[in-house]
Amino acid sequence: MSRPKLPRKSTNIDMTAMCDVAFLLLSFFILTTKFKAAEAITVTPPSSVAAKVAPEKDFVLLSIDKDGKVFLSMDDEQKKEFIATSLNNTKNLNLNVKAFVKAPFIGASFAQLAQFLAIPEDQRKGENMPGIPCKDSTNNEVTEWMTLIKSAYNGQKMELLLKGDNASKYPAFKNIVVAFKKNDLLKFQMVTNPESVPVGSELYKKSSSGEKRVE
Amino acid sequence: MAEMDTSSGGGHKKGPGVKKAKKASTRVDLTPMVDLGFLLITFFIFTTTMSQPTAMKLNLPKDTDKEEEQNKAKESGALTILLGKDNNVFYYEGILTTENASANFKSANFGSGDDGIRKVILRKKASTNEKDLVVVIKPSDECEYKNVIDILDEMSINVIKRYALVDISIVEVQLIKVTEAAAGGK
Numbered sequence: 001m002s003r004p005k006l007p008r009k010s011t012n013i014d015m016t017a018m019c020d021v022a023f024l025l026l027s028f029f030i031l032t033t034k035f036k037a038a039e040a041i042t043v044t045p046p047s048s049v050a051a052k053v054a055p056e057k058d059f060v061l062l063s064i065d066k067d068g069k070v071f072l073s074m075d076d077e078q079k080k081e082f083i084a085t086s087l088n089n090t091k092n093l094n095l096n097v098k099a100f101v102k103a104p105f106i107g108a109s110f111a112q113l114a115q116f117l118a119i120p121e122d123q124r125k126g127e128n129m130p131g132i133p134c135k136d137s138t139n140n141e142v143t144e145w146m147t148l149i150k151s152a153y154n155g156q157k158m159e160l161l162l163k164g165d166n167a168s169k170y171p172a173f174k175n176i177v178v179a180f181k182k183n184d185l186l187k188f189q190m191v192t193n194p195e196s197v198p199v200g201s202e203l204y205k206k207s208s209s210g211e212k213r214v215e
Numbered sequence: 216m217a218e219m220d221t222s223s224g225g226g227h228k229k230g231p232g233v234k235k236a237k238k239a240s241t242r243v244d245l246t247p248m249v250d251l252g253f254l255l256i257t258f259f260i261f262t263t264t265m266s267q268p269t270a271m272k273l274n275l276p277k278d279t280d281k282e283e284e285q286n287k288a289k290e291s292g293a294l295t296i297l298l299g300k301d302n303n304v305f306y307y308e309g310i311l312t313t314e315n316a317s318a319n320f321k322s323a324n325f326g327s328g329d330d331g332i333r334k335v336i337l338r339k340k341a342s343t344n345e346k347d348l349v350v351v352i353k354p355s356d357e358c359e360y361k362n363v364i365d366i367l368d369e370m371s372i373n374v375i376k377r378y379a380l381v382d383i384s385i386v387e388v389q390l391i392k393v394t395e396a397a398a399g400g401k
Contacts, residue, residue: 015245022252029259046361048368050271064360161270164360170298171356173363174382181275189270192364198327202337202374 041071041105042127043165047195049203054191055159060149061191062142063105064164068172069131072145073105079152086148087113109133109141134175142179150183160188271367276379292347294339296332296366297383299391300357303398304332304366308339311387320390322398325365332366336373350378355388 043063056075063071074080084100087093091110099117100106107129108116116129134142149158160180164173180188197204290309297305304323311319323332340348350370354363363380370378 015249019245019249019252022249022256026252026256026259029256029263033259033263045268046364048269048271048364049372050269050368052270052272054268054270164364166359166361168360169356170354170358170360170363173360174354177275177380186275187272188275189272190364190367191268192271194267194269195368198333198372201333201372203372206374 041065041107043163045163045190045192046166048190048192049195049197050192051194052189054161054189057159058157059159059161061161061163062176064162064168064172064176065127065131066165066167067127068135068168069107069129070134070142070172070176071105071107071129071131072142074149077101079149082152083148086151106145107131110144134172134179140175140179142176143182146179146183146185150185160185161191162188163191271364271371273367273380292343293349293351294336295351295353297387297391298352298354298358298362298366299395300355300359301395302359302362303391303395304362305391305394306332306335311390320394322394325362333369333373336369336375340373340375345376348375348377350375352378352380353383353387354380355383355391 041063043065058076060074061072063073065071080101081097084095084097087110088095088097093110094114096114096117103117103121103124105124106113106116107124109130109132112130116124132141132145134140162173162176180186197207293309295307295311297307299305302325304325306321306323307319309319321335323330323335325332327333336350339350352363352366354366367378367380
């Protein structure tokens with residue numbers, strides 16, 4: 001007796017649907033990826049275990065590049081306009097207020113600022129710019145900038161950020177901290193890259209036991 | 216989906232002797248295309264770094280000239296960490312005097328080994344009363360910004376509540392120089 005023959009089924013599967021899904025996912029990922037904007041100032045920050053995400057609104061960012069040059073950038077255009085006009089009034093710098101507001105970063109001394117703003121924006125690269133002088137305590141222009149910024153914000157919420165390069169030397173950092181202190185700006189944050197907490201350390205034990213981290 | 220109806224629906228009959236053209240299947244094997252699609256997806260996922268910069272908070276103490284407002288640190292609970300150039304770390308406990316400089320002034324590194332600064336901090340933490348413990352960080356002019364962040368990070372890793380960033384003194388700079396020269400001469 002022979003068994004009834006099973007109808008032979010084809011092993012070919014229609015791949016079209018799967019192909020659609022694959023390419024849909026692919027296009028989704030490509031379109032949603034935000035590309036990092038090319039930064040005019042190249043700074044590689046060190047890493048730390050800090051878990052708090054750096055603020056992206058109302059920030060005042062001071063960057064120190066690897067040669068210790070200091071650059072200032074902020075996002076609030078109204079405040080920038082205020083600063084530019086008050087600089088023009090007090091120091092007679094003849095600044096182009098519009099160019100100042102649109103400038104992604106400031107990297108020159110007060111005396112050279114008008115000249116700095118005259119350079120087309122896409123040619124302003126951090127490495128070619130002199131930076132804000134803060135080398136010693138007698139000519140620390142960062143102090144003046146901070147005074148201006150403080151008066152521009154006038155008690156409103158402001159996130160003071162400091163982003164230093166791995167290879168920059170300590171004195172640059174110290175001079176900026178001195179400038180902050182002189183203006184009674186005692187709270188600031190340092191931008192770092194995230195790093196995992198070393199296994200077995202006290203912080204690791206604490207966070208794994210569910211205790212909340214104190215920032 | 217990948218097929219198309221190629222049969223000529225209800226076409227006219229061909230006469231005898233006219234051969235029917237062989238019907239070629241329009242079915243395309245899509246497997247390699249799927250492979251390629253997923254390969255690209257995996258590639259993009261792996262090469263994308265989800266790097267969102269984080270921020271570390273630092274509160275500065277207010278500078279005061281008045282003696283009574285200054286924070287006093289107990290000598291027994293103090294650990295001073297000095298940062299030199301080329302990732303060198305030095306430390307001493309309590310107060311550094313000319314007599315105890317040779318025994319008290321030690322060097323360490325950023326590693327996690329036995330002479331790493333983490334072990335030193337943990338030893339100090341275990342041996343002193345928590346209320347008295349204060350870590351004083353003194354970066355020298357030659358150390359890098361990275362070292363400062365690393366040591367501040369070390370404070371949060373080891374859960375040190377009281378620490379201070381203080382300017383280095385000339386004596387300490389000299390000591391670092393001497394120690395570094397001796398280590399280099401070895």
